[in-house]
Amino acid sequence: MIGGRGFLVLEPGLLTTVQDLGRHGWGSFGVPVAGALDEEALRLANRLVGNAESAAALELTFTGPVLRASGDLDLAVAGGAFGPAPGKVVRVADGEIVALAAAPGATRAIAAFGGGIDVPLVLGSRSTCLSARFGGFQGRRLLRGDFLAVFPASAPPPAEAEASLSQPGDGVVVLRAFPGSDENEFDAIARAAFWRTPWKILTESNRIGLRLAGPSLGLVETAERASEGTTRGTVQVTADGHPIVLLAERPTTGGYPKIAVVAAGDLDLLARISPGRNVRFERISVTEARKLADAREARFRVSRRP
């Protein structure tokens, strides 16, 4: 074992970053929350290797990394089909090389390591904030030659260590959403178009937001709007009339009108689909969205029992 327990990055993959459940509580200083796009995958992958759900792990995007273990590591991938055994715990022995390559159609996944990735806590989180270049591993995506330390495992992987997450099927992916605080600023035609259109996910999408192509929703004055705090899943409409779904690394404030808010559980699903796919918004009430969120938490609580 060279250089302590951890792994060496032999190939970094397209966009591999260290993420946890985000940097909460610093919004009034302009600090983005960041964190895993697929929170459910992070929690599940961590649980599979015996970690706390909020432990830091790798977020893989499109092409996964190739890593060489230093010390024996338990590894679990959740969210998308990357690597030799997604949804299961894999023991990677000291010196062994593991390729976390994406299966066809896989977009994004979380790779968790028993013990959790050992990078400094910055403002209470180990997440990478790419836009402001801090947190995670040196504030950036992983590069070839990086060595990431892994904490000693606090618990062995649980016995029933296997899990799968719902995957988007073929065709249009339905995202449940409730009306946003500015919905009334859009005329009836724009509102109808928003809920009816199959929106295409553009390749310009990133960890800040998912850009959608479709008909222009016209629009209302945006130039001199006052900034408001933003939330994960908010669908705002830019000056050219196109929607953006705000994701983990959104700025803390924004001035575009908000037409809808995507249910938290469906944001996890959104992390598992690629640009080029189509999504449609299905209107639900905020009460229904809250029930979905509570059911998602309850699922975690049930499966957490020994």
Added chain:
Amino acid sequence: MKEAGEYAWLLAFAGEEMEANEAARNAAAAIRTAGLRGLVDVVPAARTVLVLGSPELDPSRLEAFEAVPRRDVLAPPPRRHEIRMTPDGADLDEIASRSGLSPDAFLESFVQLEFTVGFLGFSPGFAYLYGLPKGFHLPRRGTPRSAVPAGSVALAGPYVGIYPASTPGGWNLLGRTSRRLFDLRADAPFLFAPGDRVRFSP
């Protein structure tokens, strides 16, 4: 009060933006100190406060903070900052001429002004400062710059802002400061907090 997420609420304040912002800042401070269960974050902005919670947060407790306009009764005296600025911004001449002044006359007026940190956003440590007279309100630039130098003091609409890091930006550049607005190595990583008072000096 509007729903901004499953467990997120947006409180709004009416009136002129600077007054609405003061009400928002006071409400945010009051919410933080109210001992509410399940509170995750409180984000004041131009005329709103975003309250982020967990399922334990009782939204009926929030309504009172929106209904009652709060004055600075309990607030400690504001922190004051003096920021030295080198007036070498690429847009200084244009800012001055659009305000009907020579660059020197504009700067002479500018350093007399006292600003208030209304809120932070856009990037870590980026503060929106109120206190610019109407005659100095300028629109954003038509085409944003792909990289504004770190420390740039800039104007847009009713705001003065300072870019903590080099980022793209569409504001009008007045000058530069060497002060760090966001420094994770410092004991206090953020120079400004909402409610702080700021003056610029040559």
